[in-house]
Amino acid sequence: MADNAKVKELVSKCMHAREMAYCPYSRFPVGAAILTAGGDIITGCNVENASFGLTVCAERTAIQRAIAEGHRKFSAIAVTCDIKDSFVGPCGACRQVLIEFGTDWVVYLTKPDGSYKETSLKELLPLAFSPAHLGN
Amino acid sequence: MADNAKVKELVSKCMHAREMAYCPYSRFPVGAAILTAGGDIITGCNVENASFGLTVCAERTAIQRAIAEGHRKFSAIAVTCDIKDSFVGPCGACRQVLIEFGTDWVVYLTKPDGSYKETSLKELLPLAFSPAHLGN
Amino acid sequence: MADNAKVKELVSKCMHAREMAYCPYSRFPVGAAILTAGGDIITGCNVENASFGLTVCAERTAIQRAIAEGHRKFSAIAVTCDIKDSFVGPCGACRQVLIEFGTDWVVYLTKPDGSYKETSLKELLPLAFSPAHLGN
Amino acid sequence: MADNAKVKELVSKCMHAREMAYCPYSRFPVGAAILTAGGDIITGCNVENASFGLTVCAERTAIQRAIAEGHRKFSAIAVTCDIKDSFVGPCGACRQVLIEFGTDWVVYLTKPDGSYKETSLKELLPLAFSPAHLGN
Ligand SMILES: [Zn+2]
Ligand SMILES: [Zn+2]
Ligand SMILES: [Zn+2]
Ligand SMILES: [Zn+2]
Numbered sequence: 199m200a201d202n203a204k205v206k207e208l209v210s211k212c213m214h215a216r217e218m219a220y221c222p223y224s225r226f227p228v229g230a231a232i233l234t235a236g237g238d239i240i241t242g243c244n245v246e247n248a249s250f251g252l253t254v255c256a257e258r259t260a261i262q263r264a265i266a267e268g269h270r271k272f273s274a275i276a277v278t279c280d281i282k283d284s285f286v287g288p289c290g291a292c293r294q295v296l297i298e299f300g301t302d303w304v305v306y307l308t309k310p311d312g313s314y315k316e317t318s319l320k321e322l323l324p325l326a327f328s329p330a331h332l333g334n
Numbered sequence: 335m336a337d338n339a340k341v342k343e344l345v346s347k348c349m350h351a352r353e354m355a356y357c358p359y360s361r362f363p364v365g366a367a368i369l370t371a372g373g374d375i376i377t378g379c380n381v382e383n384a385s386f387g388l389t390v391c392a393e394r395t396a397i398q399r400a401i402a403e404g405h406r407k408f409s410a411i412a413v414t415c416d417i418k419d420s421f422v423g424p425c426g427a428c429r430q431v432l433i434e435f436g437t438d439w440v441v442y443l444t445k446p447d448g449s450y451k452e453t454s455l456k457e458l459l460p461l462a463f464s465p466a467h468l469g470n
Numbered sequence: 471m472a473d474n475a476k477v478k479e480l481v482s483k484c485m486h487a488r489e490m491a492y493c494p495y496s497r498f499p500v501g502a503a504i505l506t507a508g509g510d511i512i513t514g515c516n517v518e519n520a521s522f523g524l525t526v527c528a529e530r531t532a533i534q535r536a537i538a539e540g541h542r543k544f545s546a547i548a549v550t551c552d553i554k555d556s557f558v559g560p561c562g563a564c565r566q567v568l569i570e571f572g573t574d575w576v577v578y579l580t581k582p583d584g585s586y587k588e589t590s591l592k593e594l595l596p597l598a599f600s601p602a603h604l605g606n
Numbered sequence: 607m608a609d610n611a612k613v614k615e616l617v618s619k620c621m622h623a624r625e626m627a628y629c630p631y632s633r634f635p636v637g638a639a640i641l642t643a644g645g646d647i648i649t650g651c652n653v654e655n656a657s658f659g660l661t662v663c664a665e666r667t668a669i670q671r672a673i674a675e676g677h678r679k680f681s682a683i684a685v686t687c688d689i690k691d692s693f694v695g696p697c698g699a700c701r702q703v704l705i706e707f708g709t710d711w712v713v714y715l716t717k718p719d720g721s722y723k724e725t726s727l728k729e730l731l732p733l734a735f736s737p738a739h740l741g742n
Pocket of ligand 2 (some may be wrong): 426428
C-alpha cells in the first residue's frame with residue numbers, strides 16, 4: 199500500500215510511541231502508529247488504570263487521538279510490544295475499533311528489533327460485525 | 335464437537351437468552367449460550383449503558399456469569415442477533431474474552447430463524463494476543 | 471433498607487463470591503452481591519483479561535448476571551476486596567453501571583473481616599450522568 | 607485554580623472539541639479539554655463504536671491523547687455536551703480515569719451556551735478506589 203519509506207517511518211514512530219506508555223500494572227509497554235489517508239502519522243501508547251477494565255490499548259489511543267484531530271480515513275497501522283519471538287496481532291477489541299473506520303487497513307506487526315510482518319484487518323477479523331450491521 | 339442434540343439445545347438457549355437483553359439504546363438484542371467442558375449451558379444477553387462504553391455484549395455476559403458460577407473450561411458458544419441475511423461473528427472484544435479461556439472454542443453463528451453456521455475461535459481470531467504473551 | 475439478617479446474608483455472600491474471582495493479572499480478588507427488589511441475591515466476581523481493558527469488575531459481573539436472569543430492580547449491593555485498613559467504594563465504571571438501574575442503591579463496603587460501612591449510590595456518584603439524559 | 611482567562615480558554619476549547627465527535631449511534635456529541643500542570647490544553651471528543659462497549663468518552667480521549675503526548679500531571683478539565691437544563695458530571699468511568707492521574711482535578715461542567723459550574727474530582731468521586739490501593 200504505502201511506499202517503503204513511509205512504512206519505515208510508520209514502524210519507527212510506533213516504536214518511539216511505545217516509550218510514552220503508562221503501564222504501571224502490566225509493565226508491558228505497547229506503541230502504535232496510524233497512517234491516515236492523507237499521509238499523516240498519529241501515534242498512541244497504552245494507558246492503564248487501577249480499575250483494569252478502564253485500560254486502553256495503544257492502537258485505540260492512536261485512533262481516538264486521530265479522530266479528535268479530525269481524521270476519518272486511514273490506510274495502515276503499525277504496532278509493537280515486547281514480544282520478541284513471534285508476531286502478535288492487536289487484541290480483539292482494537293481490531294473492532296479499527297473496523298469502525300474502514301475495512302482496508304494494512305497492519306504491520308512489529309518486533310522490538312524493528313522487523314515486521316505485514317497483514318491486514320480483513321485477515322485479522324474475518325466474519326466481522328461492523329457498522330453496516332447496525333444500519334449506519 | 336458436541337453431539338447434535340446438544341448443539342440444538344445450545345442454539346435454542348441462545349435464542350431464548352436474547353429475550354432478556356437490556357438494550358434501550360441500540361434496540362439490537364443479542365443472545366449467547368456457552369457450553370462448558372462439563373456439559374452445562376450458561377446464557378447471556380447484552381446489557382447496555384447510557385455511557386455507551388460501559389455496555390457489555392451477550393457473549394461476555396455469558397462468560398462472566400459462567401466464571402462467577404465456577405466454570406473455567408468451555409467447548410462452544412452460540413450467538414444470535416437480528417441480522418437475517420448473513421452470519422456475523424462476535425465483536426472483536428468478545429473474541430478476545432473467549433480466548434482468555436482457551437483456544438479451542440467452537441462458535442455457532444445463529445440467525446433469527448435458528449439456522450446456524452459453525453466456525454471456530456481459531457478462525458475468528460488469527461495471530462491472537464493471548465494470556466501466554468503476558469507470561470501467565 | 472433491608473432488615474439486618476438480609477444485610478448479613480448479602481455481606482456474607484459477597485465474601486464468598488470473591489473466592490470465584492479470575493484475577494491472574496492483578497491477584498486482587500473482588501466479590502460482589504446484589505439484592506434485588508424481590509429479595510433475591512445475585513453474586514459476581516472480577517473476571518480479568520490479558521488485554522486489561524476487557525477486564526470486568528465484580529460489581530458489573532453481578533449486575534450483568536442479574537439482568538441475564540431477568541431482574542431489573544435492585545435495592546442494595548455489597549462489595550469486598552483485600553483492602554483492610556479503609557472502606558473503599560466501587561470504581562467509577564461500576565458506579566455508572568449501578569445508576570443505569572436506579573438511583574436508590576444502598577451500598578455496603580465490606581472489609582475482609584466482614585465489617586462494613588453503609589453508604590449509597592447517591593453519595594458515591596453526585597451530579598451523575600444517567601439514562602434520563604439521553605432521553606430514555 | 608487557574609486564572610480566569612485560562613479557564614475561559616479551556617471552556618472554549620472543550621466546546622470546539624465537541625464538533626469533532628464521532629457519534630453516529632447516540633448522536634450525542636461531547637467535548638472535553640484538559641489543562642496540564644504545565645499550562646498546555648489537550649482536547650478530546652467521544653469516539654463511538656458499533657460494538658457499543660468499545661465507545662470512549664470525550665474526557666478519556668483527551669486524557670489518553672495527553673498521555674501519548676507525554677503529559678503526566680494535570681490541574682483541570684472542562685466538559686460539555688448538549689444538555690441545556692442542568693450541569694451534568696462526567697460518567698463514572700471517566701471519573702475513574704481522571705483519578706488515575708491525581709486527585710486534585712478542578713472540573714468545569716459546561717452548558718452549550720458556555721456557562722459553567724466549577725466542581726472537583728474529590729466531590730465527584732468520594733470514597734474512591736485509586737492506584738494507591740493496588741500498591742502502585
Ligand atoms: Zn487492544
Ligand atoms: Zn461483543
Ligand atoms: Zn469497578
Ligand atoms: Zn465518560
